Amino acid sequence: MLRLVVRRLLQLIPTLLGLSVLLFLWLDRLPGGPASAILGEKATEAEVARINRALGLDQPVYVQYWRFLKRIAELDLGTSTQTGQPVWDEFVLRFPATVELSLLAILIAVAVGVPLGYFAARKRGGWLDVTAVSGSLVGICIPVFFLALILKGVFAVELGIFPSYGRQDTGIDATSVTGFAVLDGVLTGEFDASWDAITHLILPSIALASIPLAVIVRMTRASVLEVQDEDYVRTAEAKGLKRSVVRGRHVLRNAMLPVVTAVGLLTGSLLSGAVLTESVFAFGGIGSFIRQAIDARDYPVLVGFIMFIALVYVLINLLVDLAYSLIDPRVRVH
Amino acid sequence: MSLLTVDELTVTFGGRGRKESRAVDGVSFEVDQGQVVGLVGESGCGKSVTSLALMGLLPDKGVTVGGRAEFDGTDLFTMSRSARRDLRGSKMAMIFQDPLSSLNPVVPVGVQVTEILERHRGMKGEAARKEAAHLLDRVGIPDPTRRLKEYPHQLSGGMRQRALIAMAVACAPRMLIADEPTTALDVTIQAQILELLKELVDQEGTALLMITHDLGVVAGLCDQVNVLYAGRVVESAGRRELFAHPTHPYAHGLLGSIPRLDAPRGEPLSPIRGSINDRIAWADGCAFAPRCDRYEMGCLTGTPQLTEPRAAGHQVRCVNPVLDDAKAEEVTA
Amino acid sequence: MSVATKTDKIQRLAELTAVKETSTGASLWREALRRLRHSKMAIVGAVIIALFLVLAIVGPYVAPYSPTAQTWRNEVFPNRGEFVGARGENWFGLDHLGRDVFSRMLVGARQTLLVGVVATLIGLIIGFLIGGVSGAAATLGGDAGKRVDSVIMRFIDMMLALPSLLLAVSIAAVMGQSLTTVMIAVGVVQIPVFARLLRGAMLAQGGADYVLAARSLGVRKRRIVVSQIVPNSLSPVIVQATLSLATAIIEAAALSYLGLGNPDPAIPEWGVMLTQAQRFFDNAPMMAVYPAVGIIITALGFTLLGEAMREALDPKLKG
Numbered sequence: 001m002l003r004l005v006v007r008r009l010l011q012l013i014p015t016l017l018g019l020s021v022l023l024f025l026w027l028d029r030l031p032g033g034p035a036s037a038i039l040g041e042k043a044t045e046a047e048v049a050r051i052n053r054a055l056g057l058d059q060p061v062y063v064q065y066w067r068f069l070k071r072i073a074e075l076d077l078g079t080s081t082q083t084g085q086p087v088w089d090e091f092v093l094r095f096p097a098t099v100e101l102s103l104l105a106i107l108i109a110v111a112v113g114v115p116l117g118y119f120a121a122r123k124r125g126g127w128l129d130v131t132a133v134s135g136s137l138v139g140i141c142i143p144v145f146f147l148a149l150i151l152k153g154v155f156a157v158e159l160g161i162f163p164s165y166g167r168q169d170t171g172i173d174a175t176s177v178t179g180f181a182v183l184d185g186v187l188t189g190e191f192d193a194s195w196d197a198i199t200h201l202i203l204p205s206i207a208l209a210s211i212p213l214a215v216i217v218r219m220t221r222a223s224v225l226e227v228q229d230e231d232y233v234r235t236a237e238a239k240g241l242k243r244s245v246v247r248g249r250h251v252l253r254n255a256m257l258p259v260v261t262a263v264g265l266l267t268g269s270l271l272s273g274a275v276l277t278e279s280v281f282a283f284g285g286i287g288s289f290i291r292q293a294i295d296a297r298d299y300p301v302l303v304g305f306i307m308f309i310a311l312v313y314v315l316i317n318l319l320v321d322l323a324y325s326l327i328d329p330r331v332r333v334h
Numbered sequence: 335m336s337l338l339t340v341d342e343l344t345v346t347f348g349g350r351g352r353k354e355s356r357a358v359d360g361v362s363f364e365v366d367q368g369q370v371v372g373l374v375g376e377s378g379c380g381k382s383v384t385s386l387a388l389m390g391l392l393p394d395k396g397v398t399v400g401g402r403a404e405f406d407g408t409d410l411f412t413m414s415r416s417a418r419r420d421l422r423g424s425k426m427a428m429i430f431q432d433p434l435s436s437l438n439p440v441v442p443v444g445v446q447v448t449e450i451l452e453r454h455r456g457m458k459g460e461a462a463r464k465e466a467a468h469l470l471d472r473v474g475i476p477d478p479t480r481r482l483k484e485y486p487h488q489l490s491g492g493m494r495q496r497a498l499i500a501m502a503v504a505c506a507p508r509m510l511i512a513d514e515p516t517t518a519l520d521v522t523i524q525a526q527i528l529e530l531l532k533e534l535v536d537q538e539g540t541a542l543l544m545i546t547h548d549l550g551v552v553a554g555l556c557d558q559v560n561v562l563y564a565g566r567v568v569e570s571a572g573r574r575e576l577f578a579h580p581t582h583p584y585a586h587g588l589l590g591s592i593p594r595l596d597a598p599r600g601e602p603l604s605p606i607r608g609s610i611n612d613r614i615a616w617a618d619g620c621a622f623a624p625r626c627d628r629y630e631m632g633c634l635t636g637t638p639q640l641t642e643p644r645a646a647g648h649q650v651r652c653v654n655p656v657l658d659d660a661k662a663e664e665v666t667a
Numbered sequence: 668m669s670v671a672t673k674t675d676k677i678q679r680l681a682e683l684t685a686v687k688e689t690s691t692g693a694s695l696w697r698e699a700l701r702r703l704r705h706s707k708m709a710i711v712g713a714v715i716i717a718l719f720l721v722l723a724i725v726g727p728y729v730a731p732y733s734p735t736a737q738t739w740r741n742e743v744f745p746n747r748g749e750f751v752g753a754r755g756e757n758w759f760g761l762d763h764l765g766r767d768v769f770s771r772m773l774v775g776a777r778q779t780l781l782v783g784v785v786a787t788l789i790g791l792i793i794g795f796l797i798g799g800v801s802g803a804a805a806t807l808g809g810d811a812g813k814r815v816d817s818v819i820m821r822f823i824d825m826m827l828a829l830p831s832l833l834l835a836v837s838i839a840a841v842m843g844q845s846l847t848t849v850m851i852a853v854g855v856v857q858i859p860v861f862a863r864l865l866r867g868a869m870l871a872q873g874g875a876d877y878v879l880a881a882r883s884l885g886v887r888k889r890r891i892v893v894s895q896i897v898p899n900s901l902s903p904v905i906v907q908a909t910l911s912l913a914t915a916i917i918e919a920a921a922l923s924y925l926g927l928g929n930p931d932p933a934i935p936e937w938g939v940m941l942t943q944a945q946r947f948f949d950n951a952p953m954m955a956v957y958p959a960v961g962i963i964i965t966a967l968g969f970t971l972l973g974e975a976m977r978e979a980l981d982p983k984l985k986g
Contacts, residue, residue: 018825026837141966143920146959149948157949231435237391239450240422250438272832276921294925306833328440329485
């Protein structure tokens with residue numbers, strides 16, 4: 001197990017290095033370069049030269065790249081041109097909100113998607129199956145931000161059931177401990193704050209869950225259909241086992257294997273979706289921040305974000321791989 | 335009275351708009367207490383479907399089962415689903431063809447053995463594990479306590495089949511159905527597995543329904559043999575009688591097509607012409623007629639019935655059976 | 668579309684060509700076509716696509732008004748939240764600048780199709796080249812070829828690891844706002860998908876008996892790749908291209924929502940229209956619904972046809 005972890009971590013290094021080269025080159029190619037990003041379009045040449053010297057941009061490329069790497073290793077992603085704060089600090093501040101949102105979204109997607117896919121497969125061709133399959137095909141085709149807009153328009157603006165923006169009502173005086181609004185409320189005993197945070201989470205997380213949900217439904221369905229015809233399921237039936245055991249231990253457990261991998265791979269699309277969803281609901285996470293950074297051409301934030309996302313994505317998939325090796329004994333033997 | 339009586343069993347696939355196809359077309363046979371009965375035929379003759387129908391393992395949709403099957407005094411096809419479930423694994427058990435795909439890859443072997451003990455013998459925890467280890471030991475798996483914790487992919491092919499046999503005999507069933515249990519194994523392992531089956535059956539007095547296309551297996555194991563063709567029994571006899579006097583042209587051809595070491599050099603093998611797809615419906619006559627060397631006009635006038643043209647208890651479904659023993663020689667068992 | 672469906676499809680599709688070898692190639696396609704004709708999914712998808720194509724071709728000629736003329740400028744007041752909905756002379760109402768939404772939808776279909784097609788072509792062509800080189804190197808290039816292949820695949824996997832939308836955002840950020848940027852950004856995202864798919868299919872083909880036979884007969888390697896392996900590896904690529912058209916249209920809309928789309932809002936394109944309309948969503952939701960529904964239905968058409976093709980080609984999934 002440890003060896004697997006170490007090996008997978010080592011495999012990350014070339015990927016991240018390659019990525020850093022791409023990002024470095026990208027940063028280098030930005031319109032006008034960092035100098036004009038800092039000084040604005042109307043900077044004089046002397047000023048640009050001064051800034052370039054100050055930033056070490058007059059040095060050879062490999063020196064610059066090395067310094068870029070060193071900075072990244074020290075988690076120094078530069079300073080946001082919007083807020084004047086270090087990019088890393090901005091991320092750390094906003095990350096809990098996005099984690100909260102993404103976790104709830106993936107939870108919804110799994111909690112709804114797996115049973116739905118399972119029962120759709122069990123009653124193949126029935127009304128549930130047809131609804132689930134066509135629903136998930138349509139779900140994949142709805143732009144996330146449009147779904148978010150509709151949800152907000154109907155349930156927040158028209159019906160007023162849920163709040164339409166933000167993470168918490170301004171009226172609620174919540175104590176921040178971890179930055180995770182729901183968890184903080186529980187830790188400090190301010191359950192009203194937790195509840196308020198949850199109501200703020202519901203609409204954005206439903207919007208964000210739409211694509212993962214569609215994927216998980218279809219994946220579970222296909223997987224169950226394949227597994228229930230396997231010989232070992234017939235063996236289980238031949239042993240006269242209770243239905244619940246046949247379905248749980250023999251069908252579902254095997255059918256879940258590809259779904260687990262899918263959940264890991266969905267993280268990428270989840271983070272893209274978070275950028276779109278958060279900006280519709282002005283949810284104070286990384287997504288909203290990125291949206292603002294795009295508008296403000298805040299390049300240090302964008303570069304830092306891509307590096308950050310790549311790291312998160314890669315780490316989550318590492319975790320998923322490890323989880324997979326726990327449930328599928330066949331990959332453990334190496 | 336026999337333990338299992340199968341009477342005019344039919345299994346039809348399709349229907350409801352789709353084209354029907356009859357896989358089993360009126361199969362009848364009996365299995366006595368402690369007897370080893372063979373169901374022999376080439377692939378597609380309906381032998382596996384027969385076994386699945388008896389176990390109640392055919393899918394609910396798109397399959398119609400007809401006829402009667404009486405096991406230990408009760409009709410299998412009219413009993414409730416839950417009663418059937420209670421019967422499976424305890425009184426009737428089954429061993430399948432491919433041991434690797436028949437074991438759940440993500441569940442330890444031990445759990446796959448103990449789950450049947452929990453289900454039918456009410457054993458739990460340590461007692462169940464102990465009994466499971468005992469079972470593995472009994473089917474000849476060395477170091478059983480260690481093997482219980484392992485996963486199927488960690489066992490060899492022969493050991494996997496032994497593990498499946500351990501599960502099948504876990505509740506000391508009255509009857510065991512084995513569907514080509516040795517086809518997927520190496521030849522040396524095949525012999526070991528057959529030996530094991532024979533031993534278990536002899537010790538416990540379990541009846542064994544052996545489904546196979548391998549006449550060697552039949553010769554080594556079976557007391558009574560039923561030869562199936564196109565979903566019907568075409569010949570039924572004791573092992574010695576059948577090998578000595580194969581009377582249906584199909585059975586005759588099957589035995590004739592076995593390569594023999596003592597045959598004169600240069601003598602060609604005599605395969606049966608065509609394949610099982612070249613057939614006609616039993617309602618129109620003998621399904622084997624298109625492939626038969628002894629075909630005559632009478633073959634196509636209605637379904638041939640089982641008769642005993644040679645000896646009592648030796649049933650043959652043929653209007654023009656092979657009664658001269660010129661070519662049939664005894665196959666030593 | 669998500670990475671998960673991508674990788675999954677890539678694997679599955681790549682395996683399909685291996686199946687193809689067992690029957691003859693032509694009959695597999697014929698069989699697939701036969702199944703496609705009986706698939707409701709395929710028929711609905713094809714009808715939607717056909718309608719969309721007709722719209723894209725004739726749209727600009729049948730539009731009742733100019734899509735850019737602010738003819739009814741004096742009737743809408745976005746600041747006060749006063750808009751004009753559907754009415755006799757403007758079937759889909761007016762937008763925030765007093766332009767006829769129906770005309771803009773008709774004319775915009777062509778732009779939307781253009782974005783999807785160009786983006787997919789970019790991904791298809793570059794991905795095809797990369798995947799082809801990689802696949803050829805891996806199947807027939809010996810040890811050196813395998814090394815080339817593994818380097819290329821490392822790079823491709825790196826691209827796959829980046830969330831597609833963010834990759835597109837970064838490309839768009841470098842190139843500035845324009846429709847071309849959107850097409851390139853969305854197209855680049857598709858490159859690794861096509862590359863992996865073609866390579867996987869070629870690898871499956873490379874092990875096939877007929878390749879071995881051709882080699883033992885002394886057919887030149889390049890000839891085997893060009894005339895045998897590549898043609899036999901095409902079907903999954905064609906299926907993926909259909910599915911990619913849907914993805915491209917949706918992602919182009921997302922990019923323009925993020926403010927990276929066409930800076931010239933005068934040229935109607937459904938994604939841009941949707942982005943503009945969302946600002947007024949609370950007062951005039953229908954203004955956003957028309958382009959959104961257009962995008963959803965179009966994407967659905969391509970998805971349905973693509974999925975149906977995938978199922979038709981995959982004997983394991985039939986039914």
